[in-house]
Amino acid sequence: MPWTSTLRPLDIVSVIMGGGAGTRLFPLTKDRAKPAVPLAGKYRLVDIPISNCINSDLRRIFLLTQFNSGSLHRHIVESFRFDTFSPGFVELLAAEQRIDRTDWYQGTADAVRQNLVHINSYPHSLVLILSGDQLYRMNYHTILEQHAATGAEVTVATTPVRSDVAGGFGIMEVAADGRITRFVEKPTDPAVQATLPGYPDRLPASMGIYVFDRDVLDQALAGTEVDFGKHIIPKLIESRRVYAFQHEGYWEDIGTIRAFYDANLDLCEPLPQFNFYDASAPIFTHARYLPATKIIKSQIERSILADGCIINDAHIDRSVVGVRSRIQAGATIRDSLIMGADFYDSPDRLPLPGAPVMGIGHGTHIERTIVDKNARIGDGVRISPEGRPDFLDGPNFYIRDGIVIIPKNAVIMSSTGI
Secondary structure, three states: OOOOOOOOHHHEEEEEEOOOOOHHHOOOOOOOOHHHOEEOOOEEOOHHHHHHHHHOOOOEEEEEEOOOOHHHHHHHHHHOOOOOOOOOEEEEEEOOOOOOOOOOOOOHHHHHHHOHHHHOOOOOOEEEEEEOOEEEOOOHHHHHHHHHHHOOOEEEEEEEEOHHHHHHOEEEEEOOOOEEEEEEEOOOOHHHHHOOOOOOOOEEEEEEEEEEEHHHHHHHOOOOOOOHHHHHHHHHHOOOOEEEEEOOOOEEEOOOHHHHHHHHHHOOOOOOOOOOOOOOOOOOOOOOOOOOOEEEOOEEEOOEEOOOOEEEOOEEEOOEEOOOOEEOOOOEEEOOEEOOOOOOOOHHHOOOOOOOOOEEOOOOEEEOEEEOOOOEEOOOOEEOOOOOOOOEEEOOEEEEOOEEEEOOOOEEOOOOEO
């Protein structure tokens, strides 16, 4: 979509929220920020909004980070380097202490407030605020052009949700002209939901994506409110022109282990809800220059295999196998995510004598499991949530939402049962 004569890419800056502690995605967020969690075998969650920006010709991007941000910073530096002679950038804005304040970000609005001094150092008239941990594809031209055409001062992207899940979202009441007239944060009372338009299966829920006029954002953040969804947007509805933008495509908030697991395994389907194969809007990530995956005498069905793997005489069914994965003979992997490794293993890297090599050992059976990066799983290991509670902490494993998670750098000795 071409830009209008009144709206140009240099009129907009994009701000991506790096996320908080991500407690609902623990233990995947034990050692990394939520946007840095691996996705689809070779990507990170943060690649989604950055790629959407690049595909929308928006190349002035700020990424606000705070929690466990080391791996996220490293990924951004290694992945997104724009032409020296263009005005594009992905600038990391980590939480910082200053003379006037020494506390951390208190919420999404407070994070932007603390960085206005940096954001406003670039000329712009609109600010596009995005989440760093959602899976969707959007041409941001559409929301920005609607914002300009309606004369909105704030535009909130919405997606239709059913009433049975509305309690997890901020729900909007939208007039016929698209103006938001009411905001209800996470309504669980059926009587409240019944008063909202579209009941019961198309309630307009906030996606956490906003377009602000620059001066309106500056004024809205002049106070002490800490969160956009809970504080800023409901307050602005009363005094400003706040409009809804309806997004009809696939969108998933990767907020829980179950949502993360389901979104990844859906990619194994013949027609997944999110299409990584759309050449018109590619998803960009770190270029690793790995060798092609080698498969020896294996049976693989409905699965995704990333680069640089060696799979020897294994059975893999409806699973995602991440970069540099090594799967030994006789291994069986079903309905699982194997995130792979950050490097190829060598004998001098063993964490302790007798530890298995990195990857999945001979004759090991893994089912309904997420195996985080750099895990060492020995021979004859059996991992399954069958017969166990939905939530459990064990030695070198966790169970969340009925899914086993083997944490990053875990060592599972041979013949172990989980």
